[in-house]
Amino acid sequence: MSTSQAPSLFAGERLVLARQLAGLRKSELAARIGKSATAVSAWEAGTKRPTAANVTELAVGLGVTPAFFAPRGVASSVPGSVPHFRSLRSTSQKARDQAFAYGLLAVDIADAVEKHVEFPEISVPSIEVTLDDGDDGPEEAARELRRAWGIRPGPVKHLVRTLEQHGILLIFSPTQTSAVDAYSFDSSSRPVVVLNPVKNDYYRQRFDVAHELGHLVMHRDAEPGGRLVEDQAHRFASELLLPAADLRPLLPTAMNARSWDTFGALKEQWGVSIQALLFRARRLGAISDVTYRNAVITLTQRGWRRSEPGLVTAVEQPSMLPRSLEILEEAGISRDTLIDQARAPRMLFDIATARVPIVEASDATVGENPSNVVSLLGRRRQSGAP
The missing domain is CATH 1.10.260.40 (lambda repressor-like DNA-binding domains)
Structure with missing residues (x-):
């Protein structure tokens, strides 16, 4: 121009x-x-x-x-739903506006890339739940999603990739918006989950992803940020990652030294934090409220409320955008061309298309290679690409 x-x-x-x-x-x-x-x-x-x-x-x-x-030639920078932010009281409106603006810019970037590469088809069911504490709507929604997506019983091996395979855009946010936790929204192009770049914790990130997926599935028309809506997303995430039918027989019913070893093993098997496992054990009735409270006190005394021990040190990585850029570069379509087409600031383009959070070099992590989501988006459009 x-x-x-x-x-x-x-x-x-x-x-x-x-x-x-x-x-x-x-x-x-x-x-x-x-x-x-x-x-x-x-x-x-x-x-x-x-x-x-x-x-x-x-x-x-x-x-x-x-x-x-x-x-814009198309209304890509228009949300299809309001964003689901947590902790509305602890973050300013300006901070939320900045975070959401980045999410909308990421949609513009994805739209520019998708003119050249086929992304996976969007397949996210909308499952209505009532805003009621007393029913098991969130749990049933998680079970229904597992059936719809063909997720086998047991742990979900790579949750980020599973969402991408069903057309959801996952990106890390810039560090300047890290005061806002993970959030999600449904854009006019595709559903979006934006991950916190400084929560460098494999186990908690997976729960964040499952929580935001719960909002996309259950809460497209719900007012965001309310206690009940957030609680339902937590319950959805718990059932998705820790199905009651599979987990209940494995849970200890009392807390002793052996029980902590059991929870540590379950953490590695299911890819969730010990805190999430304890919460789930209480909800399933395996441990009492008193036992749960005492266990949380022990976690605090050991310093695990902030940083739990765990064997996995790298977060799960998005691959939809970064792998697409690699494919297009091999085909002669440069990053500069895509930046111009997206009309995005270069730094924000780089952040949105990165596999890992772009933070201080000493904090960057190295994670897994992309898997079969690549085959779903790995071919150039044969016609109609500008």
């Missing part, structure tokens, strides 16, 4: 997205570019158009190109 075209090809919602990506309020952006907050509000609302010089100032101030502000 040339400078002369900028005013006529300017969309206010793209300015909103760029401002939220930068983590700025309207007044803060106005101060950064030397304009009034009233002017910024008018540009975002579409009641006034910025001049070409204004667009350049906005692009420089927000770290994007002028082309970023052009309207």
Whole structure:
């Protein structure tokens, strides 16, 4: 987009997205570019158009190109549902806006890549549950999903890849939005799960993924952040990862030294934390409330509430976007070309298409190689690709 075209090809919602990506309020952006907050509000609302010089100032101030502000050809940066954030009281609206803006940008990036590569077909059932503490709706929803996806009894071996194989986009968020935990939403293109980049814990990440999957399956129209909605997602995740029929016979019914060894072995077998196993054991009636509380006290005394011991040191890795980029590079379609087509800032493009969280080099982890999800997305489109 040339400078002369900028005013006529300017969309206010793209300015909103760029401002939220930068983590700025309207007044803060106005101060950064030397304009009034009233002017910024008018540009975002579409009641006034910025001049070409204004667009350049906005692009420089927000770290994007002028082309970023052009309207999208399709409404990809439009959520199909509100995002499911946890801990609404502990994170500011500005932090949530910044995190969600990144999720929407990731959808733009995926859309740009999908013009060249076939992604797995979206196959996420919508299972209605009532917002009622007393029924087993979340557990039945998890069992129904297992049946729909053909998940065999026992542990789910690679949960991230399982979601990708059914068309869900999984990405790590930038570290600047790490105050917001994992979250999910249903975009106009495909469902999205955004993972926390600093929670470098294989066991807890898997539970996060299962929790967010629960929202995508059960809560497309539910108000996010409520206690009951979050509790239902936890129950869904517990049944998905730790099916009652399979787990109950394996659980200790009392807590002693041997019981802790048993829970440690179950942690490695099922890929969930000891805390999640204890919670599940209480819910299934294997241990009493008193026993559960005493066990949690022991976890605290051992320092395991924050950092449990475990044998797996690398988180599960998304492969849909990173493997697609490798395929396209082999076919002569460069990263720079995709960045231009997505109109994304390079750093955020790199974060969204990475297999591991992009954090300080000393904190980066090395994980598994992509598996059969690659075969599902590993061929270029034969026709219709620009």
